[in-house]
Amino acid sequence: MQHTKLSGETFYNMMVNGSNKLKEKSSFVNSLNVFPVPDGDTGTNMSMTLRAAVKEIENSKHLSIGEISRKFAKGALMGARGNSGVILSQILRGISKGLENKVEADSQEFANALREGCKSAYKAVMRPTEGTILTIIKTAAETAVNCCTDDITELMDSVYKQSKIMLDRTPEMLPPLKKAGVVDSGGMGLIIIFEGIMEVLRDNIEVLTTDKSIANTVSVINNYNTQDIKFGYCTEFIILGDSKKVTQFKNDLELHGDSIIVVGYDDVIKVHIHTNDPGIVLSKAIQLGELSKIKIDNMREEHRSLLSESVHEFAIEEKTAxxxxxxxxxxxxxxxxxxxxxxxxxxxxxxxxxxxxxxxxxxxxxxxxxxxxxxxxxxxxxxxxxxxxxxxxxxxxxxxxxxxxxxxxxxxxxxxxxxxxxxxxxxxxxxxxxxxxxxxxxxVKTGSITYAVRDTEMDGVVIKEGNILGLIEGEIKEVGEDVFDVLEKVLDEMIDDESELITLFYGQDCKEEEVDVFFTNIEEKYSDIDVQCYKGEQPLYYFIISVE
The missing domain is CATH 3.40.50.510 (Phosphotransferase system, mannose-type IIA component)
Structure with a gap:
């Protein structure tokens, strides 16, 4: 559909649909992490940043494009998570600057707004690196400014196509991307947002407002009290394991909750349960295979939040009044x-x-x-x-x-x-x-022990999914099959003649008795160095290592 002017309502639909699109594909964006470690979170960070921005423009659909873009940028700024989220918030901040005080925007004004978004993003990064989301927004801005058309749909079509071409070139700009066989994850996140924007412009999609869905939810929740929630934690995750064990696993879960859904296909098991002890459920699940996409929501807390119209996505430990x-x-x-x-x-x-x-x-x-x-x-x-x-x-x-x-x-x-x-x-x-x-x-030197989430090859070293990885200052230095073997090799590499203190923090997946045995051996091996060991209970990383 042709658009010679962008109204506030169309801009609203573009941004909300872009956010929805990214939320759907955030796991895919996460999977583009260069390192094969289980902490790729670019998609999650960008998606949560946009969702915070969408929340800020609830009930704002009929405002001017300048006002909606200002509110949207403010929401993104305050909700920004991670480097990718901060850069995205700065892009939106620049776009807002370009649309300031405008009731509607024509193609040239929107192109100039994209250019302002590019400028803002580059200013936010101390040492801009090409081959990243910065390159994609620069390509988008240059394409838009040089596009001779009054039709914003046609302009964004060119922006999307040229940005996608540039995204495919990012492995040639950054050797780590080429080695890992992936494109830049932040750039991919931005492309997915452009997809959502294009859907609205091309098909004239009207996105359902978030506040309506919340209102509907509140009206249902008002019918019962927090005390009526028998099992308080909605727990969802995927097990990368043998789906033939689905029936037995489902039976095992019946004692620990309700609303149980366990579906298996090939080597993937999808699990949903309402429980009062997610820890027990996850400990049973991990016996079947590697866990992925873990999501735990406190339904009692959500109920209280909805009733008070205050939703807090992040828990701060100290709840002082x-x-x-x-x-x-x-x-x-x-x-x-x-x-x-x-x-x-x-x-x-x-x-x-x-x-x-x-x-x-x-x-x-x-x-x-x-x-x-x-x-x-x-x-x-x-x-x-x-x-x-x-x-x-x-x-x-x-x-x-x-x-x-x-x-x-x-x-x-x-x-x-x-x-x-x-x-x-x-x-x-x-x-x-x-x-x-x-x-x-x-x-202080920092090391860590984790596991590989996919097959890859880095610096000539073949890494298989499930391998134990030893990292020093964020770089993979050791690959093996046993946590403690890899840990010892990493320690040997980290320790030198000036080392005085070794501190180990062991994670939630470690068995305490095994850690005790290893700790005793290390104390004997490095008898002239002070060795300390603490129960860190951190996820994903078997050990975090400090050498001073």
Whole structure:
């Protein structure tokens, strides 16, 4: 269908449909992760960023395109998760700038808005890398600006086609993509958004408003109380295992919940259950094979949230009442850290961190999550420890929109975060501490043990799905079949003559008795080095290793 002008309503439909499209395909985008480790989350981060933006424009369908784009960009900015989500939010921020104060937009104005989106994205990245989502938005902007047509549908068709061609070239720009045999995941996410936009323009799709679906849900939920929910956790996941065991597994689950759906085909088993103990269900499931796409929702919490018209997608560990927060005495310093695993979160709390946000690999907190913690602290100076390279941009974005003195220390790993908090000197001035904490990140080496989620070849090393992977500073250094064999080899490579301390954090999939045996052997092997071991309970990673 031809569009010579974009109204606010059409723009609304474009953005919502783009968000819906990305949500449908987020798992596919995640699978394009270059490294074959189980923490590819680009699709999830981009999708959740857009969903936060969509929530911001509920009930705004009939506003001007300038106003809707402004609200949409604000929602994306505050909901941005991970580097890909932050970059996407900056693209939308630039588009909003290009559409500012406009009731409608013609093809040239929309093309200029895409160019502003490109400029904003490049400015947000300290060292822009080509072959990424940045290259795709640059191609989109250049194509739009150079497209001589009054028809916005035709313009976006050209944008989509040229962007897709450029996406297919990204492996030639970035050797890691070529080695892994994938295109850039962030670029693919943007292409999928363009697909959703094109559907609306071409087929004149009117997307159902989110607020209607919420209203309908609330009307149903109002018919029962939270206490009426017998099993509180809606648990869904996929088992990559023998589907012949479906019947027995379903029978095993009957004692642990209701609304049970277990469907198997080939080597995949899809599971849905309402239960009061997701841990038991997952521990039974993992005996059948590798788990994927785990999703656990607290239905009682959702019920309460819907009734109060307040939905919070991310749980902050400390649930201190807002009234109590408002009476906090002003203190000089406060800390916020991001971590996953009960053991690791407790270590940060014991070291004096004020708030620990649950998050990390596959679960990046949003700008708003970090800002919520900042707003609850009454301190002259607030330090944020992201502890993950994919959270640093969100933390910086939260600092930018806060009126408090926020210092983001760019910690990329849990060991770096722990080293920083132990280095902190409450008697020193803030600039001194910033310098010391930033320097402290170089004092610690980080390793980790996880597993491969797909077959690949990297630097001449053949990796098979299910192999145990040993990483040092994010690079795969060891591949094997046994967790402890790989762990020992990684330790041997990390330790040198200057090493004084080894710290192991073991994950939720490790057996404590096996860890104890290994710990004893390591103490004997490195008798001149202090060795510590903690129950981290982190998912996905059997071990996180720190060597100082």
């Amino acid at each position: 807002a009234v109590e927060d408002s009476y906090q005495e002003l203190k000089r310093y406060a800390f916020i850290a991001v971590a996953m695993g009960e053991g690791i979160k407790n270590i940060f709390k014991d070291l004096g961190v004020d708030y620990v946000i649950e998050g990390g690999q596959t679960m990046n907190p949003s700008t708003q999550d970090i800002l919520d913690c900042i707003n609850r602290l009454n301190a002259e100076h607030i330090f944020v420890l992201p502890n993950n390279k994919n959270i640093i941009m969100s933390a910086n974005q939260a600092a930018d929109v806060s009126d408090k003195d926020i210092r983001v220390i760019p910690t990329k790993t849990i060991p770096q975060g722990i080293t920083c908090i132990t280095t902190f000197n409450p008697e020193a001035d803030v600039e001194e501490n910033v310098e010391e904490l930033t320097s402290a990140t170089d004092m």
